[in-house]
Amino acid sequence: MKSIITFVLLLISVFFSFAQEKEMPETVDSISKNNYEKVHELRLGAIKLLASGFLDVSYEYVNSQTSGYGVSLMVNFDDNIDYEKFGLIPYYRFYFGKNPEFKGRGFFVEAFSYFHIGEDDSFNYNQQGDFVREDDTFFEVAPGFAVGSKWINSNGFVFQLKLGVGRNLLGESPNEFLATGDVYIGYRF
Structure with a gap:
């Protein structure tokens, strides 16, 4: 028994x-x-915001494991930075990291177009010989490429590093090239 x-x-x-x-x-x-x-993602550019009052908010839709597209909105609250006052950046990304748990993470390459409005301060003498400051507002388009990497935890929090360069096409800006990028913190839902 x-x-x-x-x-x-x-x-x-x-x-x-x-x-x-x-x-x-x-x-x-x-x-x-x-x-x-989880395919929707919101991010905030941390260094630009803390260092210079430059707001960089991004939305991304991750449509597959290896690609995503989105748009970034740039707003400059610092009067000392004239070249970029407002910008809109649509982009498309190619991801090279494959993970069965997440779409769109790891190393990426990004193609973007940066549409921005800025001011070019010029200092001249007028006809009376007085020193005058002229604020010229301009609109510029700059296509470019960026590289970076993105990390995501299981709760959906995102950490991203990105650095890119673009070329102004219209010749309105005093700069021929521009740089973009930041350290981003966000959330995927």
């Missing part, structure tokens, strides 16, 4: 151990699936 009870308890423990092994992967798969379904 004692051996029968021991045998039954052994069978029950083996049954429960197999049942637990089957449930664990399903739980992990449901977490991965939930993270994989």
Whole structure:
């Protein structure tokens, strides 16, 4: 009788151990699936905002594991920076990191077009010989490329590094080239 009870308890423990092994992967798969379904992302450029009052807010839609597209909005609140007052940057990204848990993470290359409005302060002498400051507002278009990397945790928080360069096409800006990039903090939902 004692051996029968021991045998039954052994069978029950083996049954429960197999049942637990089957449930664990399903739980992990449901977490991965939930993270994989998160495709909307909002980010804020941290260094520009803290250092110079330059707001850089980005939205991205991650449409596949290897690509995403979005738009960034730039607003300059610092009067000492004249060249860029307002900007809109649509972009398309190619991701090179593959992860079964997340879409759109790891190293990326980005193609963008930077549409921006700025001011070019020029200092001249007028006809009376007085020193005058002239504020010329301009509109400029700058296509360019950027590279960077993005990290995401399981709760959806995003950390991204990006650096890029573009060329002003219209010749309105005093600068021929522009640089873009920042350290971004965001959330994917």
